Amino acid sequence: MSLSTDPTDESNARYDLPATFMACLLRGVLGRCPRCGEGKLFRKWLKPVDTCAHCQLDISGQRADDLPAYIGIFVTGHLLAPVIIALVTGFALSAMALLAIVIPLAVVMLIGLLQPSKGGVIALQWWNGMHGFRKERAGEPPA
Structure with a gap:
C-alpha cells in the first residue's frame, strides 16, 4: 500500500499516522495497530x-x-x-509467608505486562521500519 502526501488522495485518509514515537508506542501498548490506532493488534492473548x-x-x-x-x-x-x-523490614513475616505473598503477585504482574510489552515492541519495530515494516511518518513522502 503506497501512501500519498496529497491531502485530496482518498487512500491516505483511511488512517492517521502517529505524530511521535510515544503516540505509536501507546497504540502498541494498548493493543492497537501502531499505524492507524484503530485495528486490533492481537487475535489471542499473545498472538x-x-x-x-x-x-x-x-x-x-x-x-x-x-x-x-x-x-x-x-x-x-x-x-x-x-x-x-517493606514486607521484610516492616512486618515479622516468615519466609514462607513472604513467598506466599510475593510469588503470586509477581506471576500476576508478569502475565499482565506481557501483552502490553509485546504490543510496544511491535510498535517500536514498525516505527523504526524493522523486520519487514516500512518506515512511515506523518507528513513525509513514502520511502
Whole structure:
C-alpha cells in the first residue's frame, strides 16, 4: 500500500499516522495497530493478527521474540523490590509467608505486562521500519 502526501488522495485518509514515537508506542501498548490506532493488534492473548483489519498493515513479519518477557521481568522486579523490602523490614513475616505473598503477585504482574510489552515492541519495530515494516511518518513522502 503506497501512501500519498496529497491531502485530496482518498487512500491516505483511511488512517492517521502517529505524530511521535510515544503516540505509536501507546497504540502498541494498548493493543492497537501502531499505524492507524484503530485495528486490533492481537487475535489471542499473545498472538498478533497477520494484517490490520483497518489499514491492512502486514504485521506477520514482526519479531518480538523474548524482549517482551525481558521487559516484564525488568519492570516487575523493579516494582516488587520496594514491596519486598517493606514486607521484610516492616512486618515479622516468615519466609514462607513472604513467598506466599510475593510469588503470586509477581506471576500476576508478569502475565499482565506481557501483552502490553509485546504490543510496544511491535510498535517500536514498525516505527523504526524493522523486520519487514516500512518506515512511515506523518507528513513525509513514502520511502
